[in-house]
Amino acid sequence: MRKPPKTIGREETSFALSLIVSFGYSNGDSVPFQLSQPLTVPLRYFYPNSLCSQSMNDKSRHSTGQRKTNCIQMKTHKPISPFRLSSLLRLQKDPKLAFQLFLNPNPSSSKPPKPFRYSLLSYDLIISKLGRAKMFDEMEEILHQLKQETRFAPHEVIFCNVISFYGRARLPDRAFQVFDKIPSFRCKRTVKSANSLLDALLKCREFEKMAEVFVGIGNYGSPDACTFNILIHAACLCGDLDAAWDVFDEMQKRGVKPNVVTFGTMIYGLSLNFKLKEALRLKEDMVRVYMISPNASIYATLIKGLCGVGELNWAFKLKEEMVTNKVKLDSAIYSTLISALFKHGRKEEVSDILGEMEENGCKPDTVTYNAMINGHCQENDLESAQRLLDEMMAKGCKPDVISFNTIIRGLCKEGKWDKAKDLLEDMPRRGCPPDVVSYRILFDGLCEMLQLKEATSILDEMIFKGHVPRTESINKLVDRLCQGCNMELLWMVLKSLGRGNGMTVDTWARVVAFVCKEKLSEASNLIDSLIS
């Protein structure tokens, strides 16, 4: 395959070479796991519930009343078996309750408890649940317990998951620690956990550490397609497409065949860097040279890229190509197209697309609705946006935080700060608590509309909930309060900020400068009055 001409002068160009040429890889020092105290909360309040929902699934022949009795009988007479614990863990949506259930499967038994023979599956389930919920102290506690088990050795995939949880949480050191400790669980490390570590480091943007891991990967096996795909992804995110092509060539030199993910990643990188022509050519070459057909995600990437450079008609042609090639159109494709139609002032065509989705049996999902909500908000049509929010709820499609944030921003833009505030306050009731972004949008909006009193009170609320506004926004508010000599609100803002550790040097400097100026003018006034 023909490589594109090299561009020079980029710092990241050395990316791939540094990966391949660098020397020595040393294991990080082992650090003991942090343990938290096991919780001892009575469990009987939620047990019957879990058991009932289980027996409902069992298509019980009994009436509801009898079913209830069954639950209670099971609770009082039959202790939970390791097998049953796994199915209960699967059903328990709340990670906190699942954690307590795991620690104490049979709380009601009065006899001294025999050691519970946990199954490997139940470890797997609870660890994944806690990891997804970012309850890392609890997860480490379970890992510690798993390490003591002598009946079996855990599978490597558990550690792969744990490493990727830490990667997603941007905790690269923790990811490293887990990787180092795998052997102490009597589990062998292969290229799989090394790949997980590489990917976790990528998510943390720790490119140098990635290079170290890659250099030492031979200790765990030969790098496979997955390894190289992660490296390609890293190079693409650095904007270093030359490096990406280098890895692409290098893997083949080492006898590793690119797969559909490799091409997807390359095409993603090219599109991300606005090299649509090259991306489209690679899509042709993967079929012609490598005999691998593009899948729906590759089409989604290309369609998004084409829409991004205004080539909507070309994007629609690709959608038709999918039909010809019998690649199933999914909601991601339609969401991208709908979003593009709004952006290019062609919203009249959206209803056609929705009709086509319906014909193809493809239901609009949350992302599709969000694209439309955003489209209406961009056009300052907040009524339509709010109507869509209600419609999706009515159709059983759960709005997410993005749905709400988009509308809150739209309302702020329209100057309807009280409605924006109402919507934010209504979010918990609608099953979607506001996040940092929700608060930041509202806070910025209130400052913009000079609703400084409201802004101050929202600031206090968000800090109370552990969310910090952007420094620029704080400074803007502080400046405005200084300008207006609003000492009362300024004082409240400083109090809130102090509580949340939200004061930066910059903010302090502003306040100090203001106070000094005030004092200074007070002083000069005093002098003036003395002189005269």
Place this chain on the structure above:
DNA sequence: ATAGGGTTAG
């Protein structure tokens, strides 16, 4: 869930 796609935001 060892690697890849779509909506927002800042």
